[in-house]
Amino acid sequence: MSNGLAIAAVTAIFKNLLEDGLVQNTALSSMGNVLVTTLPPDQISVGVDGQPQLNLFLYQVSQNRNADLGKSDQSVHHQTSIEKDALPLLAVNLHYVLTAYGNKDFQTEILLGYVMELLHQTPVLSKARIKAALNHIATINRSGLLAQAIESTSVEALTEQLDRVKIASNLFDTEQMSRLWSLFGGSYRPSITYEVSMVLSESQKSLVKSGFNSQVLNRPRIHKVIASPSTNGEIVTGSSLIVYGKNLKGDVTQLRLNGGENLLEPQIVEYNRISFKLPQNLQAGVQKVQVVHQQLYKYKNSKDLEVVSNEQTFVLQHPFIDNNPTMLL
Template identity: 75%
Template sequence: MSNGLAIAAMTAVFKNLLEDGLVQNAALSSMGNILVTTLPPDRISIGVDDQPQLNLFLYQVSQNRNADMGERDRYQPAYHQASTEESAILPLALNLHYVLTAYGNKDFQTEMLLGYVMQLMHQTPVLSNAAIRAALNHVATINRSGLLAQAIESTSVEALTEQLDQVKIVPNLFDTEQMSRLWSLLQGSYRPSIAYEVSMVFIGSQISSLASGSSKGALNQPQIEKIVASPTNSQIVAGSSLIVYGKNLSADITLLRLNAAENLLEPQIVEDNRILFKLPQNLHAGVQKVQVVHQQLYKYQNYKDLEVVSNEQTFILHPTINDSAVIALQD
C-alpha cells in the first residue's frame, strides 16, 4: 500500500531519532530537557527563561528522477503491463530537504547542540527498516490522540515502513550565500543551522493487480509442486509450453529462472497456483532445473536483495529430431 502519509512519517522518524539521541547523550544532561519541534522557523520564539530547542523544518521536496527512470527501465515488462491498468501508477520517488536549527539562551548551548546533533547524524547515515518501524511504533503509541498517531492508525505501521523502506540522511553543507537565501525565504530570525537531505521516500496510488492475483505488500515463499507440458500429453522439448503448479506463485513480479541462469524468463500467465511459460529454443536436452523468482515492483532500493525464490524442480528435456537428421540417417 502507498499513501500520502510518507512525508509526515519520515519527519516523525527524523524527529524521534533526534529525541532519542539527545536523551542518551550524557554531555547534554546539564542543559535539562531539550525541546525538539518541527515548526516553521518564523513560528519559533525563545526567551531568557525558555529551554534549549532543536527545530527540524521541511523546507523543500524534490523528485528523485534518477530512481524513477532507473526502476522503470529495470522493470520495463512489468511496468508496461501495469500501465495498461487504469489505477496502476509507479510510485513517486522523493528527496526531502530539512533545515535543522539550534536555539539556546545561554553561552555555548547552540554550539553544543549543533555539534552533538551533527555527530549523531554522522553516525547514523542510514535508517534501517527495523529502526524506521520502531520509530513509527513509538510515534503511534506515545500520543494516541495526536494527529499523526491517529492517521497512522488508519493505515498501518508496516505499510508506512514499506514505503520508507531504507533511507539515507546526508548533510547538505551550504555556503554563506545559500544559507542567507534560505533564511530569507523562511522569514525567520537566523540561528546557526545545518541542512540535511533524506532520500528516498515513495508516494503512489493504490496498486491494482498486475496479473490474476492482487498486489502483495510482502513476498511469500513460492513453492513448486510439479511441472508438466502443455498440452499435458506431449513431450517436453525446446520451445515447449510448460505449466508450473504450486503455492504462492503470484507476486508483484513473477519470473522464472532456468538452471540457475542470471537472465530470468517472463511467464505468459501467472496465477497463485499455476504459471504458464514457454521454454527457449536454444536449450540442450537433459535434466533442467526451474525456480520461481518473486520481486516487488514498488521496492526501489537493493532490489536484488528482495528476491524470494522457490524450491528447485526438475524436468527432462527431450531432444528434437529434425527432418534433415532423419534423411541423413536414411542415407
C-alpha cells in the same frame, strides 16, 4: 510511495532519531530536557527562561536525481493488464533545515555539534530502525494526528514502502543560508540543512479502479533457491530449502510449487528469506517455486487477490541408495 503518509512519516522518523540521540548522550545531561519540534521557524520564540530547543523544518520537496534507478524494477509491474495502467514512480528528496535554539552561552554550538555527529554516524536508517520509530510514534501519543493516521494503515505496510531512508548533510554558504532565512521571515539562528532520500511514490490509480490492493506494488521477488545447510547441499524429497529474495514477507505468505493449487506453509518467513520443507510425493527433476502473498482478511478467498513472485527453478535429485553397505565382521 503508495501511501500519502510518506512525507509525514519521514519527518517523524527524523525527529524520533534526534530525540533518541539527545536522550542517550550523557554529555548533554547538564542542559536538561532539550525540546525537539517540527514547526516553521517564524513560529518559534525562545525567551529568557526558555529551554534549549532543536527545530526540524521541511522547507522544500524536490525531484530525486536518481529516479531512473527504479525503472529496472518496474518490469515486474507489467505482467498483468492491471499493472500496465499504473503511473510512473515518483521519487523525491526532502529538504530540511535543522536549527538550534538556546539562551545560554555555547548551548547552540554544543547542540549543533552533537547533532551533526549523530547524523554523520547514521547516514542510512534500516528497516528495523524505521519500524521501531513508527511503532513508537503510533503508541506514544495515540490521540496525536500522525498516530491516528498510521492506525488507518499499518506500521508494516508503511515500513515496507519507505524501504531505506538516507540522510545527507547539505551545507549552505552564507548567501544561500541568508536567502533561506529571508523566506522564513524569522530571526536567524545557527542552522544546518539536510537532504533525505528517497521517498518513492507509486500511483494507486489502476489498483483502485480494479479493486486491487497496494501489495501489487510491493511484489515479492525471488533471487535464488538453495538447499538448507543441514542437508549438505542436497535437494531431495522431505528436505528443507531456503528462498532468498526481496519483499518476501506478506500478511499471509505461502509457496506454490509447479503452478499447483495447493500451497505450502513455510517454516521461516523474513523480508529476504523463506525456509520451507519439500513434500514427499515430488518426482525428481526440475521444479518451480513461487512466493504467494494474500491479505489476512481475504485469506482463502479468490485466487485473483493473490500477489505472486516470479518463478524460480531448482532440481530435485533422485534419492541415493548405497548398494554396497559396509559389512560388519
